[in-house]
Amino acid sequence: MTSGARTTERRLLILGGVSLAATLVLLVATEAFGFTPQDASQPEYRAMPVIGSRVAMWVVAQLHLMFAAFVLAVPMFALIIEIIGYVTKDKRYDDLAYEFTKLLSVSFSFTATLGALLTFMLIVLYPRLAGYMVKIFSWTFFPYVLLFFLEAIFLYSYYYGWGKFSPKVHIALGVGLNIVGTAIMFIADAWLTFMNTPNGISETGELVSMWDAVNNFIWMPINVHRIIANVAFGGSVAAAYGAYKFLGAKNDRERAHYDWMGYIGNFIAISALLPLPFAGYWLGKEIYAYSQSLGITLMGGTFSWLFIIQAVLIGNLFLAANYYLWVSMERIEGAERYRKFIKYLLASIAVCFLVWATPHSLVASVEESRAMGGSHHPVLGVLGVMSAKNTAVNILILTTYISFLLYRRGNKEATVSWARTGNIIQFSIFAAVIIFVVFLGVYGYFVEARVRIGLSVPQVLSVLFAMIAVTIIDIFLFKNAKIRGEIRWGDMPARAQYALFFIAITFAWTMGLMGYVRAGMRQHWHVYGVMADTSPDAFTPTLGFASNVISITVLIFFTFIAFVFWLAGLSGKKTVSETVEEAP
Amino acid sequence: MNLIVVGAVVAALIALRFLKPNALAWTAATWVALYVAFRWGIEPPLPASIVNMFMGIVTIALLAFVSADSERLRSAKSNIVNFLVRKKYTVPLLIVLVALPLLVAFKIYVDMSRSPQPPVTGRTIHPPPPATISFKGKTVDLGAVENPFREIEETDPEVFAAHVENGKRVYHQNCVFCHGDHMEGDGIFAHGFDPIPANFQDATTIAMLQESYLFWRIAKGAPGLPMESTPWASAMPAWEKFLTEDEIWDVIIFLYDYTGHRPRAKEELH
Numbered sequence: 059m060t061s062g063a064r065t066t067e068r069r070l071l072i073l074g075g076v077s078l079a080a081t082l083v084l085l086v087a088t089e090a091f092g093f094t095p096q097d098a099s100q101p102e103y104r105a106m107p108v109i110g111s112r113v114a115m116w117v118v119a120q121l122h123l124m125f126a127a128f129v130l131a132v133p134m135f136a137l138i139i140e141i142i143g144y145v146t147k148d149k150r151y152d153d154l155a156y157e158f159t160k161l162l163s164v165s166f167s168f169t170a171t172l173g174a175l176l177t178f179m180l181i182v183l184y185p186r187l188a189g190y191m192v193k194i195f196s197w198t199f200f201p202y203v204l205l206f207f208l209e210a211i212f213l214y215s216y217y218y219g220w221g222k223f224s225p226k227v228h229i230a231l232g233v234g235l236n237i238v239g240t241a242i243m244f245i246a247d248a249w250l251t252f253m254n255t256p257n258g259i260s261e262t263g264e265l266v267s268m269w270d271a272v273n274n275f276i277w278m279p280i281n282v283h284r285i286i287a288n289v290a291f292g293g294s295v296a297a298a299y300g301a302y303k304f305l306g307a308k309n310d311r312e313r314a315h316y317d318w319m320g321y322i323g324n325f326i327a328i329s330a331l332l333p334l335p336f337a338g339y340w341l342g343k344e345i346y347a348y349s350q351s352l353g354i355t356l357m358g359g360t361f362s363w364l365f366i367i368q369a370v371l372i373g374n375l376f377l378a379a380n381y382y383l384w385v386s387m388e389r390i391e392g393a394e395r396y397r398k399f400i401k402y403l404l405a406s407i408a409v410c411f412l413v414w415a416t417p418h419s420l421v422a423s424v425e426e427s428r429a430m431g432g433s434h435h436p437v438l439g440v441l442g443v444m445s446a447k448n449t450a451v452n453i454l455i456l457t458t459y460i461s462f463l464l465y466r467r468g469n470k471e472a473t474v475s476w477a478r479t480g481n482i483i484q485f486s487i488f489a490a491v492i493i494f495v496v497f498l499g500v501y502g503y504f505v506e507a508r509v510r511i512g513l514s515v516p517q518v519l520s521v522l523f524a525m526i527a528v529t530i531i532d533i534f535l536f537k538n539a540k541i542r543g544e545i546r547w548g549d550m551p552a553r554a555q556y557a558l559f560f561i562a563i564t565f566a567w568t569m570g571l572m573g574y575v576r577a578g579m580r581q582h583w584h585v586y587g588v589m590a591d592t593s594p595d596a597f598t599p600t601l602g603f604a605s606n607v608i609s610i611t612v613l614i615f616f617t618f619i620a621f622v623f624w625l626a627g628l629s630g631k632k633t634v635s636e637t638v639e640e641a642p
Numbered sequence: 643m644n645l646i647v648v649g650a651v652v653a654a655l656i657a658l659r660f661l662k663p664n665a666l667a668w669t670a671a672t673w674v675a676l677y678v679a680f681r682w683g684i685e686p687p688l689p690a691s692i693v694n695m696f697m698g699i700v701t702i703a704l705l706a707f708v709s710a711d712s713e714r715l716r717s718a719k720s721n722i723v724n725f726l727v728r729k730k731y732t733v734p735l736l737i738v739l740v741a742l743p744l745l746v747a748f749k750i751y752v753d754m755s756r757s758p759q760p761p762v763t764g765r766t767i768h769p770p771p772p773a774t775i776s777f778k779g780k781t782v783d784l785g786a787v788e789n790p791f792r793e794i795e796e797t798d799p800e801v802f803a804a805h806v807e808n809g810k811r812v813y814h815q816n817c818v819f820c821h822g823d824h825m826e827g828d829g830i831f832a833h834g835f836d837p838i839p840a841n842f843q844d845a846t847t848i849a850m851l852q853e854s855y856l857f858w859r860i861a862k863g864a865p866g867l868p869m870e871s872t873p874w875a876s877a878m879p880a881w882e883k884f885l886t887e888d889e890i891w892d893v894i895i896f897l898y899d900y901t902g903h904r905p906r907a908k909e910e911l912h
Binding site: 350351352354355360362370373374377381384385388397400401404407408411412415416417418419420421422423424425426427428429430434435436437438439440442443503551553 | 643684685686687688689690691692695696699700702703706707709710711712759760765766767768769770771772773785833836837838841844845846847850
């Protein structure tokens with residue numbers, strides 16, 4: 059390690075320490091604020107100049123969340139990759155895991171600093187809300203601070219201890235890091251989900267049961283949804299890092315390495331993306347169960363337009379992910395055999411995308427809606443409802459899975475005696491599941507709403523079944539397979555790398571959008587149904603305004619991330635292993 | 643569906659398979675064919691907002707198609723270059739260069755010569771109902787209230803039929819002028835309103851709503867709508883001043899009876 063790199067690391071450590079200390083001080087300050095009885099002269103709100111309190115909180119909270127998502131996700135897959143490296147004794151995995159981890163320390167400092175800023179702003183700008191939240195959740199702050207402290211210890215020892223501890227100890231540190239990180243998120247989730255679906259309080263808002271307040275209706279759905287989404291987001295940002303290094307690579311060896319890194323990052327992101335819609339449905343269902351009118355605000359009211367934007371973004375995500383795989387197949391010798399299928403996969407994705415993005419009630423001029431006989435188009439209307447959308451997303455997931463399958467098979471040729479039968483079975487499973495999913499989708503139009511919603515469960519289960527069954531068959535099918543040719547890592551056109559950037563940015567955008575929906579659906583409430591928002595900002599902003607705030611936040615985030623990438627490039631230039639060419 | 647247009651588009655796409663044009667020409671032809679199909683192939687026509695969105699998705703997908711294969715991308719690029727530099731394409735190139743601005747000019751001409759229209763808005767059709775409403779001095783809990791006559795539908799069909807009959811009377815005395823003879827939202831007054839009266843035959847109006855929701859909409863009308871549904875822009879009257887509670891439940895029964903839809907059942911809370 060050069061001395062320059064070492065000073066950078068030392069600086070990072072100091073930065074991390076300072077921001078951690080700041081967080082602690084602020085958290086203690088929160089306690090103090092909360093426990094001093096509110097005197098009447100204490101204002102309920104203070105205004106942030108120029109942009110207003112709400113926008114300021116909004117941007118800072120979203121930035122904090124994005125960094126936190128990244129910092130929680132990277133250790134998860136870094137650890138898994140490290141373990142793979144440990145088990146297979148393949149040093150390249152260890153190097154890769156280290157490289158992912160390198161992105162962490164600066165991001166951790168950013169997360170802590172932004173979290174401190176968020177707390178600080180909540181106390182200053184929204185004293186009444188801050189006071190109430192402290193009153194309800196005071197006892198969760200102590201474990202939170204403690205865990206935060208542990209997180210810092212684990213994270214820095216995991217990072218700086220790389221290669222200096224025995225592998226088992228190091229892996230144990232990684233496990234500790236992940237457990238602590240997840241626990242931190244669970245606590246923070248309790249606070250924010252309480253604001254959506256408050257629980258465990260009396261009619262006057264006094265705390266009755268702390269556990270019920272924590273374990274409110276959407277606490278677990280949000281926890282699960284966030285873990286999965288964090289991994290997807292973290293993977294995509296790590297892949298973008300790979301793409302960034304690939305584009306700036308000086309020689310073939312680096313290109314091969316970063317091509318591989320981008321591929322792995324993207325693989326992680328897309329694997330996590332596949333179950334995400336299901337976690338989202340669960341969350342939506344719990345919101346409905348908590349309050350019908352909250353549910354309608356979410357899915358039928360103004361916010362439904364944000365779901366259309368979300369559908370467009372996610373459709374693009376799927377398209378870009380598949381696109382990356384298709385272009386990647388060019389670097390696999392033997393994958394030419396599968397090129398002819400790409401156009402059908404693309405057609406399937408395009409059709410599902412069209413269905414998925416079709417809104418329920420259309421934006422139409424008077425003339426147009428008169429011609430349609432209402433705000434619903436008689437032909438298109440059928441695509442706007444839940445049954446059609448569920449069907450589309452299930453097929454979308456299945457198509458992406460097939461792209462992966464073809465990619466995996468690229469240079470392999472099955473040698474087992476039952477290869478033909480195996481292929482036929484796999485094909486029949488796909489065909490049967492697709493027919494079943496489409497059948498249920500159509501059947502949904504002939505039953506009442508309550509039954510219809512229930513139909514999404516067998517749809518999801520059959521798709522999961524197909525993916526698991528086909529994967530298992532595939533593993534046996536390609537045991538001792540003949541390898542037709544090499545994977546030429548690094549032999550990738552630049553446009554595939556831009557697809558990785560596109561995926562990362564689209565993920566961030568979707569997160570911003572949905573984060574806004576989650577917070578915004580409370581409308582004029584701080585704590586839904588319990589504490590009304592009486593500030594001048596107690597209205598739902600227009601879609602255009604909200605989209606702008608979200609876009610600017612995403613822009614700020616990527617400016618920060620570019621800085622993180624740059625710093626990660628400076629710190630501890632670890633040499634890249636020689637043998638990357640054989641990467642799987 | 644407009645069968646002539648759709649048939650022509652399908653025929654053109656099939657012809658394209660046999661002609662085997664180069665990648666670029668194929669992509670352009672497919673784009674045009676899909677545009678024609680979305681724009682003119684569907685009856686009644688799709689709103690412009692949807693056509694634009696669909697074509698956006700189609701454009702992205704076609705770009706992905708061309709560039710997912712390096713070979714195809716290379717040939718598409720060389721097609722463009724050839725078209726721009728080869729001598730033998732001089733005349734077609736000139737035609738394209740003249741046609742492009744002409745098309746833009748034509749579009750502007752068409753847009754400008756259309757009669758002025760109110761701007762398109764994304765009105766919220768089914769806004770969330772309030773938790774409770776006050777109706778003739780008493781409080782109705784919309785989360786809990788049910789149609790009191792729904793339960794006799796099975797137990798006492800005769801009395802139920804009388805309620806349907808009464809609902810029919812209420813409908814024809816009050817609602818038919820706007821919502822239409824067949825409840826398709828096309829009564830004699832309908833042409834004067836924006837938004838147009840709800841079409842109850844449509845699967846996305848009363849068929850997906852609970853009866854308590856309808857009670858709220860009929861009792862409170864447009865003035866009772868929240869802001870995002872532009873309450874000032876809807877002609878739906880507030881009927882609480884003219885109809886009794888029973889009459890409202892009866893007309894709700896009639897709406898479902900006549901259209902054959904079933905009201906949405908209440909979700910079970912857990």
